[in-house]
Amino acid sequence: LSGARRVFDALEGGLAPLAGSWPRLAFSGAGAVGRLRNWLSRRWPSPEQVQTLFPRQGVDPVRPLVRAGADFGALRPPLVLGFFHVGAVQALGVAVERLPGPVLVLRQGSIHTPRPPVRVESTEGDGQRRAASFRRALDHLAEGGFVVMALDIVPGPGFRVPCLGRSIELARGPFALARIAGAPMRPLVARWQGGGVAAEAGEVIAAEAMPDREAWEEALAAEAARWLERYLLESPAELGLGLLRSLLADGFRTDGGS
Amino acid sequence: MTSGAVENEVRDLLRSRAPLARGRDLLPDDLRLGPGGLGLDSISLVELLLECERRFGLRGVAGLLEGPPLTVGLLIAHLRTSAGR
Numbered sequence: 001l002s003g004a005r006r007v008f009d010a011l012e013g014g015l016a017p018l019a020g021s022w023p024r025l026a027f028s029g030a031g032a033v034g035r036l037r038n039w040l041s042r043r044w045p046s047p048e049q050v051q052t053l054f055p056r057q058g059v060d061p062v063r064p065l066v067r068a069g070a071d072f073g074a075l076r077p078p079l080v081l082g083f084f085h086v087g088a089v090q091a092l093g094v095a096v097e098r099l100p101g102p103v104l105v106l107r108q109g110s111i112h113t114p115r116p117p118v119r120v121e122s123t124e125g126d127g128q129r130r131a132a133s134f135r136r137a138l139d140h141l142a143e144g145g146f147v148v149m150a151l152d153i154v155p156g157p158g159f160r161v162p163c164l165g166r167s168i169e170l171a172r173g174p175f176a177l178a179r180i181a182g183a184p185m186r187p188l189v190a191r192w193q194g195g196g197v198a199a200e201a202g203e204v205i206a207a208e209a210m211p212d213r214e215a216w217e218e219a220l221a222a223e224a225a226r227w228l229e230r231y232l233l234e235s236p237a238e239l240g241l242g243l244l245r246s247l248l249a250d251g252f253r254t255d256g257g258s
Numbered sequence: 259m260t261s262g263a264v265e266n267e268v269r270d271l272l273r274s275r276a277p278l279a280r281g282r283d284l285l286p287d288d289l290r291l292g293p294g295g296l297g298l299d300s301i302s303l304v305e306l307l308l309e310c311e312r313r314f315g316l317r318g319v320a321g322l323l324e325g326p327p328l329t330v331g332l333l334i335a336h337l338r339t340s341a342g343r
Contacts, residue, residue: 127292130300132323138304156300176301180308 008037019061027065028195062091062197066190068098069200077101078141078183081201082151082174084228087191087238093118095190095199096148104140106133106149106173123155123173130156134173141181148188149174151224152243159218163225164232166247170224175217185220187227191238202227261338267313268334272296275306287331295329303328316340 011033018026072095075081081099083092096103096118103118114120121133137147150171157172178185187202205227207219232239272279276296279285289295292303307320314337322328322336 127298127300128303128323128327131292131303134300134304135307135320135323172301180305 008033023061023065024195026061031192059090059094063094065196066091066094066098067196067198068095069198071201072098072199073100075099075146075186075201077144077146078181079146080141080174080178080181080183080185081146081148081188082185082205082224083148083188084152085150085240085242086228086232087189087235087240088197089190089240091190091197092148092188092199095188095197096146098199099146102140102143102145104137104145104147106137106147108153108155123149127156130173134177137177138181141177141183147177147183149177151187151221152246159221161218161222161225163229164247168225168228168243168246170221172214172217172221175220175224176213178220179213179217185224187224187231189231189238191235202231261342264314264338264341265334268310268337269330271306271309271313272330275302275309285330287329287334289330291328291330291333307333310337314341 012030015026015029015033018029081096083089093105093114096105097115099117101117105114105118105120106123107120108122108124121136123130123133137149141147151174152168152170154169154171155173158169159172159175160167160169174185177183185205187205188199189202190197190199205220205223207216207223210216210219269285272285272291273282276291276298278295278297285296291298291306298306303323304320307322310333311317311319316337319336319340322333326332
């Protein structure tokens, strides 16, 4: 087994230098090698393997492969774009460069240097630092920008909502941001398709306004989880290991969750 | 608005928004608004400061988040100064 692992490591290592000049060939090759490796080993590639495969090049090799959907150009700020860790989530950093307006990405740390019109704001730190980031995101929306943030990473308060017969925890922040700013929210996804990455925005996530602020946000979170459920039922291969683990960590619902 | 009125209104606002403040007669100046004090989370902190902006007709109160850890005294002092201008 260790011999087979070394062969695959060597194959993947050999693809890394190609990524800068021939990204389509390198990523297609990586996909083929990865599929074979997974089929043989029946295990998932880890983020560490992805880092090993294309070290130091960040998202640059991905840039020419990303196709933003036709609806991207029609999106109008202020808009909150929430994403889940499904599909080619690493390519979203490139996809949001195609949005027609200033973009603020809220994330824990930064994996690459953003290009205009994208600015990255870290959400790391204590409650007050996160609150400061949240306030800057509100200002960005008020000035007519896009805010992009993960729905399924919960650094602060969150909601546990039904999904795929189990439940997942979603961050309260994106839903509170949409409510306070009065901005619509849409989901954002990217998937590998035909040797490239296709990114698209889903339909608006909406819930009837309620006097109880948190209840309204939780209703929005439940709608987002329903959107994710529909997406994964249509495209089950997009489910990643992190989200799968999160779902499996929760017991089956017995109260009618689908 | 007098400085005493500002102080009373802020303390009432804190009691209405922070569950840990409700049963307390005294909210000392050095009491933190976030963890280790009144326990307001990031979203509640922002909403509190936006509410202060609305009530006192001020802008930029939420900018206090960029400074040192927020306490009851810091918030009251900022609002007293800003509202008195």
